[in-house]
Structures are given as structure tokens and as C-alpha cells.
Amino acid sequence: AQKVTQAQTEISVVEKEDVTLDCVYETRDTTYYLFWYKQPPSGELVFLIRRNSFDEQNEISGRYSWNFQKSTSSFNFTITASQVVDSAVYFCALSEAYAGNNRKLIWGLGTSLAVNP
């Protein structure tokens, strides 16, 4: 069965600190997609990144970076020089790539990040 685990329930940091959000997944599939979404206090989920299982190259987008390690089934997310606006709940999600009629995402429970001034 597919499963996503985000072991960190809440993280609190001071502005400008770097912070890493962990995501560990389980799947029997060899081809799958991984996602990160941000949910600010307003409630709307915002897409951050999609990564397919064949692409283990790490990605950087501004202050955000993602470290995908297939060997440890992890897809961790790092925010460099955090800002107050980064305060949100961050979700990691997983889906099969060839799912037939089943296109659903399997979500972790989320990590609530508080960045304090």
C-alpha cells in the first residue's frame, strides 16, 4: 500500500534560519510522482513541485530546494533563510504514475512551520 509519512508535526524557527521538512514514502510501484504543497493560513493549497521517480536530480527554486533520495524513499524539502511568509502547513504527497482510472494523491499529515520574527 502507498503511504506518506511526515514525522515532524510542528517546527518553529526564527527568521533567516534554514529549515528542512522531512517526507518518507512507501510504494510498491517503480514509477510514481511525488509532490509538495503549501497550505497557508488562508487555507488554499498551493502547488510547489512535482518530481517523478526517474528523476533523482535535486532541484532548487529560489530559497526552496528538494532532495529526492530513492534509496531511502525520501523527498525532503529545505527552505533557506526562512521568512515569516513561509509560515504554513506543508504537505508531501505521492501518486502512482500509471494508475488507470485512479489518479488520487496520497497525502502525509503535514508539517506546520512557524517562522518567528
Added chain:
Amino acid sequence: GAGVSQSPRYKVAKRGQDVALRCDPISGHVSLFWYQQALGQGPEFLTYFQNEAQLDKSGLPSDRFFAERPEGSVSTLKIQRTQQEDSAVYLCASSLNRDLYEQYFGPGTRLTVT
């Protein structure tokens, strides 16, 4: 361009009432998803449409839940005889095509059943 919109944003229903939640996906998006998010939890899949066809409804918690997308655009999630455990945020998402590209989410409808 316009994103996914949902209405109403908030709904209070008395136990036993029927409710209808609307989702307007991004124009041209083929795939549409409904999720339920309880407080402090991640979204839980309810159902998936590709155009007007409901291809997966395995996440609907009971036969009181019904979703439709008759013209392949706007979708409605209906909950009959609401119960307190139905209280949650109901999220709608759309995706460009049948392949699993990123899903774009609406702001959600917060349903409170009293």
C-alpha cells in the same frame, strides 16, 4: 487567468439537512478531484472525474455523498442527511489533462454540521 473557485466558502447545516457544494475548475482542465480535509489532517481523496465521467469514487465515505459533473466543467458535491462527522473542509482541484500533472486547488468550502 482565473483559478479554481468554490462556493459557498462557508456552510453551516443542521444535522439531517442536505447540502450542495460547487466547484468551478480552471477552464480547459480535464480532470477534477474532490477531497475532504478534517482539522489538522491532510486531504483525503473522495472522487475523481475525467471530463464528465466519474472514474473513481472509492473515497466517498457513504452513499449519502454524491458528486456529478454533467457537462465536464462545473462539479457539485452533494451530501444528503448531513451528520456531525461530515464537518470538514471540502477541497476541489483540477488538473490539465488525464495524466497526473499538478493539481490546482480551490479555497475550499468549510462545512459545519450542528
